[in-house]
Amino acid sequence: MSDERVHIRPDIAVLPAYKQGRQAAADAFKLSSNENPFPPLPGVVQAVQAQTAFNRYPDATALAVRAELARRFDVTADEVHVAPGSVAILHELAKATSGPGDEVVYAWRSFEAYPGVVTVAGATSVQVPNRPDGGHDLDAVAAAVTERTRMVIVCTPNNPTGPIVTADEFDRFMASVPSTVLVVLDEAYAEFVTDPAAVRGGALIGRFPNLVVLRTFSKAYGLAGLRVGYAIGPQYVLDAVRACAIPLSVTAQGQAAALASLEREDELLERVAELADSRDRIVAALRDQGWPVPDAQGNFVWLPTGTGTAAAAEAFEAAGIIVRAFPPEGIRISIGEHEAVETLLETARSLVGDLT
Numbered sequence: 001m002s003d004e005r006v007h008i009r010p011d012i013a014v015l016p017a018y019k020q021g022r023q024a025a026a027d028a029f030k031l032s033s034n035e036n037p038f039p040p041l042p043g044v045v046q047a048v049q050a051q052t053a054f055n056r057y058p059d060a061t062a063l064a065v066r067a068e069l070a071r072r073f074d075v076t077a078d079e080v081h082v083a084p085g086s087v088a089i090l091h092e093l094a095k096a097t098s099g100p101g102d103e104v105v106y107a108w109r110s111f112e113a114y115p116g117v118v119t120v121a122g123a124t125s126v127q128v129p130n131r132p133d134g135g136h137d138l139d140a141v142a143a144a145v146t147e148r149t150r151m152v153i154v155c156t157p158n159n160p161t162g163p164i165v166t167a168d169e170f171d172r173f174m175a176s177v178p179s180t181v182l183v184v185l186d187e188a189y190a191e192f193v194t195d196p197a198a199v200r201g202g203a204l205i206g207r208f209p210n211l212v213v214l215r216t217f218s219k220a221y222g223l224a225g226l227r228v229g230y231a232i233g234p235q236y237v238l239d240a241v242r243a244c245a246i247p248l249s250v251t252a253q254g255q256a257a258a259l260a261s262l263e264r265e266d267e268l269l270e271r272v273a274e275l276a277d278s279r280d281r282i283v284a285a286l287r288d289q290g291w292p293v294p295d296a297q298g299n300f301v302w303l304p305t306g307t308g309t310a311a312a313a314e315a316f317e318a319a320g321i322i323v324r325a326f327p328p329e330g331i332r333i334s335i336g337e338h339e340a341v342e343t344l345l346e347t348a349r350s351l352v353g354d355l356t
């Protein structure tokens with residue numbers, strides 16, 4: 001056999017694959033992937049179980065889900081796009097707008113998938129440091145936009161640090177970015193937001209020709225394993241996105257689960273409110289301990305553990321809690337089972353003197 005190798009794009013050859021949050025042993029709490037700790041509702045399980053025609057392709061257009069979302073957001077079904085997770089839509093948006101020589105601007109640190117999404121499209125990432133409080137510095141993000149910028153991603157609440165972008169900040173930002181640049185408002189955690197000052201993508205739909213709002217069924221609706229995300233935006237943008245999509249990739253089971261979840265939204269949002277309450281209590285307790293925890297508006301909290309990040313993550317793991325480490329900045333802890341809270345706070349207390 002020849003030892004010659006096929007040509008891999010040089011930028012891809014050095015690109016690491018997306019790294020998933022660590023799995024947990026049976027007796028540990030997995031608080032490393034911002035998942036919803038509640039099991040699926042029985043009605044959602046039944047809707048999935050009713051989809052047994054595995055020999056048939058699913059509806060490639062996910063029309064029933066799009067129609068229901070369109071009704072809720074008061075847009076047409078063509079202004080809604082459904083994909084296997086909002087991360088798939090990020091890839092589709094980057095491919096549709098950006099290629100070699102083009103720039104994609106986003107605040108950093110933010111969602112770990114952004115750099116890979118941009119590289120895969122062949123474009124260049126421009127990362128703008130967050131403010132010391134972990135929030136986006138949107139004026140600096142706007143200032144980083146050049147004639148080469150094709151897309152800007154704004155993540156609110158920001159994963160992994162937690163703060164929101166305010167409606168006022170976002171309005172000012174949109175006014176300063178040319179309408180030829182696509183702005184993606186990544187609202188993966190929107191349903192957990194309780195701060196009245198926060199920007200709400202749903203309220204902005206139709207106001208800007210260059211805005212796409214990205215949401216997911218993975219977090220608040222607890223369907224991470226079934227892979228359903230969606231985007232709301234101008235039809236001409238979403239038509240381009242659909243052209244970049246891998247066909248037929250949203251399963252019939254995912255579509256059925258999304259629809260059944262929308263039907264049971266009240267019950268699901270009660271769970272979300274419970275998680276948001278738990279988050280607020282955890283943040284208050286951590287601040288009481290002396291941790292400078294940034295505002296947390298998603299289903300996770302950020303502990304700024306600095307150079308002690310790896311050691312802190314190990315301490316949590318030893319206590320039975322798997323967290324996500326971002327050395328040398330901090331660790332992100334998802335709001336999970338109630339039973340994990342006491343151990344979480346005890347472990348944080350044992351670390352606080354050394355790390356702050």
Ligand code: PMP
Binds near residue numbers: 216218224227
């Ligand atoms: N955006 C953000 C900010 C996220 O944190 C995540 C998941 N961690 C996603 C998008 C992607 O979620 P999904 O593909 O499950 O919809």
